[in-house]
Amino acid sequence: MQAEEGLRERLIRVGGELLDTEGPSGVSLREIARHAGVSHGAPRRYFPTHLELLSAIAREGFTDLATRVNSTLAGVAGDPRDRLAALARVYLDFAATRRGRYELMFRHDLLESGHLRLRDTSLPLFRLLTDLVAQARPEPEPPAQVVAGALWANLHGLVQLWNWGSLTLATGATDPGALLDATLTAHLGPAA
Amino acid sequence: MQAEEGLRERLIRVGGELLDTEGPSGVSLREIARHAGVSHGAPRRYFPTHLELLSAIAREGFTDLATRVNSTLAGVAGDPRDRLAALARVYLDFAATRRGRYELMFRHDLLESGHLRLRDTSLPLFRLLTDLVAQARPEPEPPAQVVAGALWANLHGLVQLWNWGSLTLATGATDPGALLDATLTAHLGPAA
DNA sequence: AGAGCTGAGTAGACGTCGTCTACTCAACCG
DNA sequence: CGGTTGAGTAGACGACGTCTACTCAGCTCT
Numbered sequence A, B: 001m002q003a004e005e006g007l008r009e010r011l012i013r014v015g016g017e018l019l020d021t022e023g024p025s026g027v028s029l030r031e032i033a034r035h036a037g038v039s040h041g042a043p044r045r046y047f048p049t050h051l052e053l054l055s056a057i058a059r060e061g062f063t064d065l066a067t068r069v070n071s072t073l074a075g076v077a078g079d080p081r082d083r084l085a086a087l088a089r090v091y092l093d094f095a096a097t098r099r100g101r102y103e104l105m106f107r108h109d110l111l112e113s114g115h116l117r118l119r120d121t122s123l124p125l126f127r128l129l130t131d132l133v134a135q136a137r138p139e140p141e142p143p144a145q146v147v148a149g150a151l152w153a154n155l156h157g158l159v160q161l162w163n164w165g166s167l168t169l170a171t172g173a174t175d176p177g178a179l180l181d182a183t184l185t186a187h188l189g190p191a192a
Numbered sequence C: 001a002g003a004g005c006t007g008a009g010t011a012g013a014c015g016t017c018g019t020c021t022a023c024t025c026a027a028c029c030g
Numbered sequence D: 001c002g003g004t005t006g007a008g009t010a011g012a013c014g015a016c017g018t019c020t021a022c023t024c025a026g027c028t029c030t
Helices: A007-022 A029-036 A050-074 A080-097 A099-105 A118-136 A144-164 A166-171 A177-188 B007-022 B029-036 B050-074 B080-097 B099-105 B118-136 B144-164 B166-171 B177-188
Strands: none
Touching (some): A050 A118, A080 A177, A099 A144, B080 B099, B080 B118, B118 B177
8 A cells, every 4th residue: 555645756756757758858847747637837836946856856766776776786695796797787777777767867957966965865876886896806906986986987888878879889789788798897807 | 261151050150159158958949049140040941950950060079079089199109008098088078178069969869860870970980999999909808899889888977977076076086087097997908 | 613824736927949931032043 | 124042030839947826625723
């Protein structure tokens, strides 16, 4: 049984669904309101501006991603390299299946990142990544933070270029798995 | 002496300038027309739709990037590793100084990538990258195309996250140089 | 019980946007 | 000199984000 859902939660939910089905351009304030069954002015009570509604949806996306990562990692004990690979796969899968949300999450021009403390939800994820890198790569140089940054950038770029279709065209690959393996090997050394 | 500039070229030019000064959201069709000193309907004769004007601007961005890369590479002879590093630096510099254009170039939701043969201008760049990788990394595995794809993804992600400010916050770095070095070393092996 | 307040949502207006269409008007051609 | 064409203008349309005035049910306080 679901707890009764207020308009605020409904707007976030409907907005997220619309984002995945219609893409970021189809998610106007009025369209979300229509799908939620309220007038176009109603969202204003909870989200003074379109930006803030979108930011709330993005925020929910980050917490959702964090939840998935954590629950996946709970099931992969042991070798930090394997855990890192699992994390990367969850990341790619999230970006593929919740594509609209993922795009929004990194469209900083649409987000009021500062005010809504969006980073509070993305920073723990990065810390987790850094910790795993430090465990998987005992060498002190370059620092784990730097490797983690490069690795994250690589994952993020992989997703972007893949979703855009550039990598399919350029490398002829049919799924990003091979590129993911190359990425992990490059940053962490060969798999055990 | 400049050849006389038609409205078509003027729209692309002021659009690009506006993009760098105001960001992607400020570049409405009407705003470009205003800055070009024509009525809001005038662009329609050359660009039937807003999308096509933006695509033309993005296309010009790709050819500009290619020009910069080629002229830089012409001045860096010898070691393919050095040439690759130079290419990467030009890429990052382009993204930083012509930030608005760079953002647009990878906003596939705003671009009619297929129709305008946008990829015709980006594909040669990737071929160049692949060739340099093949020269810099004689090992056959993983294939140069895969390494080049991963490297490009890494560069692209580096730019995105850097411009967003995420990497500054997460890694404490003050410029992306350290991450770039780590990236190149990861994908190509240690520098000579 | 009845008056007054409050909070949630409605409805209409405003300016801007992209697009469409009808028009002006100078240049050119026979 | 009449007619055509091509470049740009001007006004309309619907959709958008925002703002503001309003309704109206539910609550409290005597």
